[in-house]
Amino acid sequence: MSDTSSSVRTAYLVAIVGGVLFFVLSVGLLGVWPARVIDAQTRAMAPEHPLPRTAAEQRGRVIYGREGCASCHTQQIRYLHQDMARFGAPTLAWETHLDTPHLWGTRRVGPDLSRIGGTRSLDWQYTHLFAPRSVVTGSVMPAYPSLFDGAPDRPRQEARDLVAYLDSLGRARELAAPEGEARARDACNCPDDEMAQMAFAGTMNTHPARARRTDEAPRLPAGTLPRGQQLYAAHCATCHGERGLGDGPGAAGLLPKPANLAEHEYAEERVAAALWNGVSGTAMPAWRDLAPEDLASISTAVQNLSVAQGDPPVPEHLTTLGARVFTANCVQCHGERGDGRGPAAESLLMAPKNFVRQRVSLAEGVRVLRSGVAGSPMAPWTARLTDAELVAVAHYVRELYAPAPQGDIRR
Ligand code: HEC
Ligand code: HEC
Ligand code: HEC
Structure with a gap:
């Protein structure tokens, strides 16, 4: 009998000691060690004086958490080529180290928002929050009319705060660049660390909707009108209206208003540039996520909307x-x-x-x-x-x- 009881006792002892060891090891490996690595990385790479959020942005952050935005949106660009191609340089730890609790999110029902600041115009943000489908056909994002006084151009303080917060996302990193990037790269001193090199590589923000103040555009192949009209109805009619009169459902809260495409004639290169770069300072996004053939087709559809102007001779x-x-x-x-x-x-x-x-x-x-x-x-x-x-x-x-x-x- 004493034989069995001593072997049971040994088994208990082994289980307890093993259990405690396992616990300590996990805390160390999964908690303490990564925290130290990240702390060291943050200390080495963060700007000396990262710009803190304003009071409005801070309030907006709380609203973002309260409204559950993080259940559909991440704020973390991963070290994956797909992520980098769409959103830009991967998120570094220091970018969010002032956020407690963090709002990284885990599910991407909608796009990552970590670089949305400066990407969408404020009037676009308000219109989109008020009624996402008025600007993005078929969006599954819920509408937040309770943040407004009945119209997209009448945001309450809460909507202003939330949009101020959105517009601050990515700002710290953007302000740190390019000097900050160089400094961080030097501080890291890690030519063989593949992930660190990925974080520094390429463009800061490659959001396909980010408007750029330039006329550059790729040469577009030939497009077809029916395909263009289909795409126009899917992407453009929300703002520019079915017939291009600038009277789509999304137009109400936008300033400047979407262009009246019917009242214009456009050179092919002008439409290509507007599609490739968006129109800086307005809600007109860039459409760099569409294939060149599709852009060409849309361009054909836009030119076709123009109501031809008979040109009487001018005295x-x-x-x-x-x-x-x-x-x-x-x-x-x-x-x-x-x-x-x-x-x-x-x-x-x-x-x-x-x-x-x-x-x-x-x-x-x-x-x-x-x-x-x-x-x-x-x-x-x-x-x-x-x-x-x-x-x-x-x-x-x-x-x-x-x-x-x-x-x-x-x-
Ligand atoms: C049910 C999931 C869901 C929730 C909750 C949600 N969104 Fe979205 N969001 C989406 C989807 C899907 C899109 C992409 C389609 C679109 O633009 O409407 C999107 C797009 C966006 C965009 C444009 C992103 C871009 O890359 O252009 C912003 C900004 C945004 N959401 C902010 C918010 C905010 C702020 C909240 C909380 C108040 C929120 N979302 C809540 C699903 C969601
Ligand atoms: C969110 C609303 C919105 C969407 C969606 C949108 N646009 Fe625009 N668009 C605008 C606004 C606002 C302007 C700027 C008007 C101005 O400069 O006064 C504009 C400008 C333009 C211009 C330049 C017009 C000019 O006279 O300079 C073209 C061309 C154009 N859009 C075509 C399109 C096409 C094609 C699509 C679909 C792929 C599209 N837009 C989608 C809002 C939108
Ligand atoms: C302070 C700079 C400035 C001055 C001065 C100015 N414009 Fe403009 N103009 C602009 C800007 C910026 C736009 C584009 C606004 C937009 O994106 O909707 C514009 C747009 C226009 C348009 C609309 C074109 C279109 O395709 O829809 C016309 C027409 C125009 N201007 C004519 C004139 C004339 C004529 C004058 C002189 C009497 C003039 N502008 C003076 C800055 C200026």
């Missing part, structure tokens, strides 16, 4: 007056040749329109000159110009249109 005196008005008032932004490259253009978030590549209808041009474009640096001119001068200069900018022949685009 000589009107042209002379228009040219004079243009030189006196418009060149600093729109440029001598009307190509949108005036001396003041560079400093504007929103590019002055390039009249060489797009021709606005006379009626729409006069309307813009009378009322300006709300939400843009283009002011109304009624206080400075007479009605005759307005009409003359609206005629004049139309005459600057000189698209490259189709298929012969030099960029």
Whole structure:
């Protein structure tokens, strides 16, 4: 009997000692050691004075947690080529080390948000929160109308705070670059650490919707109209409206309003550039996640929306007056040749329109000159110009249109 009881006792002892050892080992391996590695990495790579969140951003963070955004959105770009291609450089530990509790999330029903700051315009964010499907066809994201006073352009303080928070995501890392990246790379001193090299490689933010203030665009292959119309209905009609009048369901809360595509003629290269880069300073996203053939098809569909403008000959005196008005008032932004490259253009978030590549209808041009474009640096001119001068200069900018022949685009 004493034989069995002593072997039972030994078994208990082994189990207890083994259990405690296992526990200590797991805490050490899975808790203490990674924490130390990450602490060391954070100390080595974080900027000396990372910008703290403002009070509004801090409140927005709490709302983000409360509304369960993290159950559908991650805030962590992983060390995977798919993640890096879509969102940019992988998240470093220091980027979120001031967040307690962290909101990394575990499920990606919607896209990763760690670099969403500066990617979407604020009016887009409000419209999207108010009613996601008014801007993104078929979105499964829930609407948050309780954060608004009944309309997307009437956000309550909570919506403002939440959007302020969203717009802060990725900012710390972006502000640290490129000097910060170089400093972090030096501090890391890890040429053989594959993951660290991935974290520093490539572009900070490659979000396909991020708008860029440039005219560059890839040369598009030939597109087909039916495919383009299908894609237009799926992606563009929410804002620009089914017939391109700028009156889609998403348009209500946006400033500037989506362009009235029917009232414009566009050179092929202009549509390609608008699709590839978005329109900086507006809710118009870039569409870099669409295939080049699809972009080409959409471009064909956009050009097809234009209501062709019969061009009555413009009397000589009107042209002379228009040219004079243009030189006196418009060149600093729109440029001598009307190509949108005036001396003041560079400093504007929103590019002055390039009249060489797009021709606005006379009626729409006069309307813009009378009322300006709300939400843009283009002011109304009624206080400075007479009605005759307005009409003359609206005629004049139309005459600057000189698209490259189709298929012969030099960029
Ligand atoms: C049920 C899942 C779900 C929840 C909850 C959710 N979203 Fe989304 N979200 C999505 C999906 C799906 C998309 C992609 C389609 C779209 O843009 O609407 C998306 C898109 C977004 C985008 C645009 C991302 C991009 O890359 O362009 C933002 C910003 C966003 N959500 C913020 C939020 C915020 C803030 C909350 C909480 C108030 C939230 N989401 C809650 C599913 C969700
Ligand atoms: C979220 C709303 C929204 C969506 C979706 C959208 N656009 Fe836009 N679009 C805008 C806004 C806002 C502008 C800027 C108008 C301005 O500069 O005054 C714009 C500008 C443009 C321009 C430049 C027009 C000009 O006169 O300079 C083109 C071309 C265009 N969009 C085409 C498209 C196409 C094609 C799609 C679909 C692939 C699309 N847009 C999707 C809101 C949107
Ligand atoms: C402060 C800079 C600035 C000045 C000065 C200026 N514009 Fe503009 N203009 C802009 C910007 C920026 C836009 C584009 C707004 C947008 O994206 O919707 C624009 C848009 C326009 C459009 C709309 C074009 C289209 O395709 O829809 C017309 C027409 C126009 N300007 C004519 C003029 C004329 C004529 C003058 C001189 C009387 C003038 N602008 C002076 C900045 C300026």
